[in-house]
Amino acid sequence: LLQRLATLVTTAQEEARQSRQQLQVQRQEVARLQEQLSRARQDGERWASALQRAQREALEREATRGAEQARQQELIRDMKGRLLELLREKDALWQKTEGIDTPMPSPTPRDAGLCARCHKDFRLLSRRYNCRVCQGKVCHACSVDMGKQGRCCLLCYQQRHPQAT
Numbered sequence: 001l002l003q004r005l006a007t008l009v010t011t012a013q014e015e016a017r018q019s020r021q022q023l024q025v026q027r028q029e030v031a032r033l034q035e036q037l038s039r040a041r042q043d044g045e046r047w048a049s050a051l052q053r054a055q056r057e058a059l060e061r062e063a064t065r066g067a068e069q070a071r072q073q074e075l076i077r078d079m080k081g082r083l084l085e086l087l088r089e090k091d092a093l094w095q096k097t098e099g100i101d102t103p104m105p106s107p108t109p110r111d112a113g114l115c116a117r118c119h120k121d122f123r124l125l126s127r128r129y130n131c132r133v134c135q136g137k138v139c140h141a142c143s144v145d146m147g148k149q150g151r152c153c154l155l156c157y158q159q160r161h162p163q164a165t
Helices: 002-097 154-160
Strands: 128-130 137-139 143-145 151-153
Touching: 143 154, 151 154
Parallel strands: none
Antiparallel strands: 128 137, 143 151
């Protein structure tokens, strides 16, 4: 019986030693896991802080973008308004100058032997006339008889009498 008790005590001591070793291993594992948990919490806090910072920056960028878009829309409105003003001004000027924009008579050619309009040579059968308005030399076909006032070129006559065109 004593031997059996000694065996049981030895076995119990061996089991206690193994249990202590397992407990020590488990404590080390728990310590390691607690350290990992602590690091994970720190990482989580850093990521949460970074996420909040990124969200703030995104909101700031969005606000800046919205303000810039509002400024651009206002600029577009102003440009459209100015364009309409310029178009109205152009139309008003066009209406004022509608009857004025007929071309001026061309200057007298340097060669006095040519008609200022058709550039035909003056010869024995094609008479030369002086326009009473622009003083250009024109042939019979390119001039109009204005009675007592004499003859003038077709272009000057059309400018003075727009209803005749």
